[in-house]
Amino acid sequence: MTLLRAANVQLAFGSRTVFEGLTFTIEEGERVGLVGVNGSGKSSLMKILAGAAKPDLGELQLRRGARVTYLPQEPEFPEGATVQSELAVSQAPLKEALDAHAALSRKLEADPAHATPKMLEQLSALSDRIEQAGGWDTEHHAKTLLDRLGVKDWDRPVAQLSGGLRKRVAIARALLTRPDLLLLDEPTNHLDADTVDWLEDELDKLPGALLLVTHDRYFLDDLVDRIVEIQPGGGLISYPGNYAAYVEQKLVAQENAETAEHKRGRWIAQEVAWLRKGPEARRTKSKARIERAQKLLAEKGFQRPKVADLKVVAAPRLGHTVIEAEGLKKSFGDRKVLDGVDFRLQRGERVGFLGPNGVGKTTFLRVLLGEIPADSGKLVIGKNTKVAYYDQQRAQLDPEQTVYDAASNGEDHVELADRKVALRDYLEDLLFPVPMQRMKVGALSGGERNRLLLARLFLEGANVLVLDEPTNDLDIVTLNILERLLLDFAGSTLLVTHDRYFLDKVATAILSFDGEGKVTRYEGNYDMYKRLREQSQAAALKAAALKKDEPKKDEPREEPAQKPAQKKPGKLSYKDQRELDGMEATIEAAEKRKAELEAKLADPAVYSQGSKVAEVNQALEATTAEVDRLYTRWQELQDLAAGTA
Known part of the structure; x- marks a missing residue:
């Protein structure tokens, strides 16, 4: 049964048309992933489907009585809200059912002789509503969710929380509503990899339908059963299956389209040659063929979608020493961030940083870069090491500058592979057309700002890239390009990201930040890190169990009749x-x-x-x-x- 249907939706911002004649449906219990390049309108469509924004034209039909919950990229909270009040609001339907069930139960207990079949049916119906809305012990469930998301202060005002913690409260609020349709716009941003794993499991348990915008390809692989792609110009193409199935189907579709375009090109060449012949050769009976040829020439053929053409300029060769650290210690008050950490970055390595938010990943990067001093320890930077640093806050970009000025650094040309390219042309290759180059940076979307900063970073001629959360807000196409660029990069890379798929493809080693200043290095990509960590944890549990079973010193040791061979x-x-x-x-x-x-x-x-x-x-x-x-x-x-x- 259809849960939600948007019909003939049209939306424009000024002269730019985002959607025109768009129709989209979601069935009950369906899990849908919404993909498309940055700026294609994914977030705008989500807002329209959630009722948070109105289209210029079109209608929205929602099944009677269906509940919809929407989690935007940047969640909003009312003034004066606390963590507890927000979770209470999310459970208002549940609280209403609990109160009604309690009142009816008291009435039946006080006068059981006057219980009617209708009253018992109402009690049963209320019990069903409570179960569907999340169960009886709601406060315990809410606190468990918050604790797993790393939010400890139940009574704390939301305004005092960091952006990352606010996002976690919003996720808990959305999960507790248990709606018929849950709309999530980039829910994994600002979450560490372990929390993303946990959230994936929680969403898998939800009984309702799900519409998901995310660049996390493992998320899409494990959670969705249909991918809907927004095309440039606002069209939709639906692909059954998860992300892996979508990629395979899209490749086949592009192959078929290119084959058809090749045949069309040959046909056009043939028809043009025929049209060039004189009237004597064509004869009057060929009028229909002439019209058909003219129509064919006017048609728009298949064109491969444009992608951002990121480039890395040539950099000096790294020496034997790149970055080396020994016994680094760093504390903020009583909190240890680094406790005697040793680290060596070698030429060609791509080291990913993993760990909960606030555990010290960015602090370690800044210590390695010399931005903040270590309390003690030794740090050596190679004499040939030239670093380019991507800050997750994008502080290097001035929102008041134009896109052109932000990319130029005072130059109108960029050096690419021993040739000069006009900056204007280079920006066009990065999907910033000339009108967009005159826009202010502050008017760009998060993904567009991210792409601009990465492009500027890669023009610095660095041989060590330090990237702190570079994948946030990037569309999947640009992520694939960035992955390929890093794989081809001749220098070394330090990379902080929660994107498990990204780390699987590019990382050669993982640094795990385990808390209390402890950092463990695992060789290999994310998949290898998970295997090795699970083995290490299993071995630690086994050792703890064996130690627990050992008799205490004061207790007599019972020897078996025959000691088994060890x-x-x-x-x-x-x-x-x-x-x-x-x-x-x-x-x-x-x-x-x-x-x-x-x-x-x-x-x-x-x-x-x-x-x-x-x-x-x-x-x-x-x-x-x-x-x-x-x-x-x-x-x-x-x-x-x-x-x-």
């Missing part, structure tokens, strides 16, 4: 030992090959060669299977060496 650490054969010694390099090579193939699939140029796409896909499947096999074999060898196999 397995000693095994001694690997020469062949197995050599295999284990080389396993790390083998896994790294396989991961690199996998990343290269994924980068090829992200490259628009590969889709112009039909057979190439299938070939790359097959190679990627084989390489992924090989990576999994290597990890399994590595674990087997480790177990043999430890005597646990």
Whole structure:
């Protein structure tokens, strides 16, 4: 059954048409991902569907009695709101049902002899409403949600919270409403990777329908059963399945469109040649063919969508020492942020930073960059190291400057691959047309400001990129371009991001910020980090359990009648030992090959060669299977060496 339908929606901002004749439906219980490039109108459509904005034309039809909850990118709260009051507001329908159930129960208990079938039916109906709205112990559930989201102060005014904590309160408020339709606009922004994992599980449990705008591709893969793409100009294309299915279907559709366009081009060439012949050759009976040829020439053929053409200018070669830190300590009052941290960045490495918000990731970056001093420890920056820093607050951009001036740094040309390119043309390649170049930076969307800052950063000629949350607000197409650019970058990269898919594709190592100033390094990408961390946690739990089972000193030790033989650490054969010694390099090579193939699939140029796409896909499947096999074999060898196999 249709839950929500928008028909013939039209929306324009000045001379720019966002939607025209757009029709969109959501069925009951459906999970839909909404994708499109920055500026295509995703957030505007969400606001219209939520009733928070009105279109210029069109109508919105919502199933009678259906409840809709909308979480915008930047949530709003009434003046004087506290955490508790906001969660109470979100549960108003539940509180109403609880109060009605309590009143009816008291009435029945006071006079059970006058209970009627109708009163019992009402009590049963109220019980069902309570269950659907979230259950009986609502305050406990709300506090559990807040605690998991890292919000500790139940009575604290919302105005005193940071932007990230305000977003978390808004997420808890939205989840507690348990609506028939939940609209989420970039819910993962400002959340750490572990919290994103948790939120994914919570959304999976919700019984209602979901419409989701997010650049988190794992989120889309795991949660949605349909992808709707907003085309430039406001059209919609629907693809059944999750994000992976959408990518595959879109590749096939583009291949087919390009084949059709090639045939159309040949037909046009043939018809033009025929039209150039004299009237004698064409004859009068060919009038219909002439009209058909003229119509064909007037049609707009298939054009591959434009993408931002980010470039990195040449940089000096890094020396043997890039950035090295030893025993770094940093505290703010009684709070330890860094406690004796050692770190070495090598040439070509791409190190991702992971950990809860506020644990010290940005502080560590700023200490490494020399922006704030460490309390103690040693820091060495290589003499050839040139750093470009992307600040998550985008403080380097002046909102009063024009886009052109913000990108220029006083120059009208940029140096790209030993050639000069006019800045105006370079900005056009970044999807900032000339009229947009005259706009103020403050008028740009978050994704457009992000793209502008990244473009300016890559023009600095740095050989070390330090990127603090660069993926926020970027559309998926631009994320793919950024991934490919970082994979091709000859220097080193330090990267703070919650985007698990992004880290899987580009990271060669992960720094895990574990709290209390402790930082642990894991080699490999995000998937490898998760495996190694789970193994480490399992080993720690096993050791704690064994320690708990040990008898205390004052207690007599009970010896078994026959002590079972304990397995000693095994001694690997020469062949197995050599295999284990080389396993790390083998896994790294396989991961690199996998990343290269994924980068090829992200490259628009590969889709112009039909057979190439299938070939790359097959190679990627084989390489992924090989990576999994290597990890399994590595674990087997480790177990043999430890005597646990």
